[in-house]
Amino acid sequence: MLTLELSQLPVGYHLRRAPDRALAVVDGLELPLDRLSPEDACAVDVEPRRFFIGDSVSVRFLGQGLATPLIRASVASVHEALRDGNPGRLDLGFRGTDVATARQIAAFVETLRREGVVRASGTRVFSRELLVDPERIAHLAQILARNRTRALVRLPGQPAGAVLRLIQCDRDRRTLTWDCGTARIEDVVQAELIGHSSIFELDRLPVREAGDGQVVTPLPLRLVRTRRRAVGRVRASGELRVRFRHPIWRELVAVRTVRDFSFRGISFWCDAVEDLVYPGLHLHEVEVSGEGLGVPVRFRAEVRMVVNSYLTSEPCGGNQAVGMSLQPRSRADRCRWAQMVGDRLYPATRNCGDGGPGLWEVFESSGYFALSGKEPEVFARRRHDFQEAGRKLDAAPELGGRVVWSSSHGVECTVSVNKVYRHSWMGHQMARRPSASDGPSPSVKEALRETFLRAFESAHSDPDIRWFVGYIEASVRWMRAANIEFAQAHLAGDQAVALPFRLREGIPDPGTLLTPGLEVGEPEKGDRELVLDALERCRSSAYREAFDLVPARFDLAEISRRWTKAGMVRGRELRVVRRRGVPLAAAICERGEPGINLFHLLDSVRLVVLPGGDLLSPEEREVALEALLRDASRWYARARAQGFVYYQELESGVHADAAGLRDLGAGFVWALSAQLLPEWMEHVYELTSPRAPDP
Helix, strand or coil: CCCCCCCCCCCCEEECCCCCCEEEEECCEEEEEEEECCCEEEEECCCHHHCCCCCEEEEEEEECCEECCCEEEEEEEEECCCCCCCCCEEEEEECCCCHHHHHHHHHHHHHHHHCCCEEECCCCCCEEEEECCHHHHHHHHHHHHHCCCEEEECCCCCCCCEEEEEEEEECCCCEEEEECCCCCCCCEECEEEECCCEEEEECCEECCEEECCEEEEECCCCEEEEECCCCCEEECCCCEEEEEECCCCCCCEEEEEEEEEECCEEEEEECHHHHCCCCCCEEEEEEEEECCCCCCEEEEEEEEEEEEHHHCCCCCCCCEEEEEEEEECCHHHHHHHHHHHHHHHCCCEEEECCCHHHHHHHHHHHCHHHHHHCCHHHHHCCHHHHHHHHHHHHHCHHHEEEEEEEECCEEEEEEEEEEEECCEEEEEEEEECCCCCCCCCHHHHHHHHHHHHHHHHHHHCCCCCCEEEEEEECCCHHHHHHHHHHHHCCCCCCCEEEEEEEEEEECCCCCCCCCCCCEEECCCCCHHHHHHHHHHHHCCHHHHHHCCCCHHHCCCHHHHHHHHHCCCCEEEEEEEEEECCEEEEEEEEEEECCCCCCCCCCCEEEEEECHHHHCCCHHHHHHHHHHHHHHHHHHHHHCCCCCEEEEECCCCCCHHHHCCCEEEEEEEEEEEEHHHHHHHHHHHHHHCCCCCCCC
């Protein structure tokens, strides 16, 4: 028996509110139809309590002169009318429906869709923004024009749309120039511009000039920006096939050609009636095969949209375009899919562990080794660990990798991403070979864009991801613009962190002298709770969640297990300083695999002042914090670490200098909710757009 559980998302299609356009006849009682799919339905009932959960009923559907056969169903749930005026609802799950009957229901739905009676269940929309500021509209139009952005245009009297490209925005004349190819556009342009992760809807714009495959229109007075995609997607050309078995009518197995794909989904052409696909359908046996994959990649999937071909620019025999979100069934499936998609989306990049000698040369030529006043010779001693860590990452890509962008001259740009906390990926080691010209060349911006997009979009394919984190040097202007300025706009919503700090470097030394009168050691009963309470008072929720400074994940047990399984180090230990048994402050000491980060950012210390330390004088508190840093030097020596860093955040003072730590300069502790990825990638896309041509 198929029933609709209350925890499930509604499937199928909702009807537009119109009297008597479609009816559900339930045991002879005519009720307005609210939602319908081949597996269930929802009817509007002002007295739903005439039915009870589990009741067996007979139902048929009427509308637009059509009728379905009688269908056996059971009452899945009953919803009373609400005081706000919303009517009661009756949810029905169909029982024992065969394929022929299910297709009759699907054909009935398709008829209603053609008549404009039904609409698809809403797909996920990240945000929708109405823009009316003329300068903001002109700014966006310039960026879209520099990137020669595609636009889908509806043409009167033609079932299919046409594809244009926006090629110029003249801010002085307030005009847009479009490349329309062979399409004849004489009166108006009504377009949807397709950005990296947004769709820009324009009002009807009159054509001012037309000729030589181009048309000129005025700038729109308003623009609707809808962010629908988390990541970019690439158009397929027939080389990939998707195969799926229907979860309800298991005798149905479909093989279809993939239309486009991304890290998290695909779309393909099909006949929605024959294949019985509809929004909300969950598929458990999905395979994608073809060029670049070797053996098929297996997924679980959910149908997110079904769109008739006449609503796209690619008519395909009257069939429907189906969008499907994907969840790889195994670690190997996820890694293989991410590698193939990344290679196709950004063909100049590759995601690797080692990176070869060309990667090391980029670090040398970019000045990365001179950041924070470091001497390049220091890093030569770390090269072996760097290469060893790369080989281990090659065998464990689910923990991260090094993305490189290459040209005919070799590796030009790189960034590393690693899963360092349970739900957080760290971006680090961004380096770019300097341009030979005076200003940034198009290839430089292209390298930055594609390296960034591939690294963070591939990390975003991790189903556990909630946060991106990093440590941004304050003196690198581009990193401030791409990361910090964007994060600062989202601090109020607790979706980001942009906390200033100073980076301090320590040298592990087992002979470091301890501070007389103070004891530093492992935490005692209740100490961890004191630390967590202190963090809750002085750090935002976003900070604590992103860096696993919460009770359930404080010990890093799960992420440590994953790194250990890959033959690498990741862990955390708490150290507490006391005076006469009273805890004064604590050090949160973390360990990371040598060579993952060349500045030892995973071998890090955070200091937290406890209530006992708040009672001390400023001078005494500085001594207690100094004692923790001296103990950290001995702790990292026992762990055989080559170095460690201290993130000096809110704990200002002289304790780091007194403990002999070197000052590497100012920076920002950065974190960003993964939910903001579409908006953030659009921000990066804007920053890396080609410059406007010289007048």
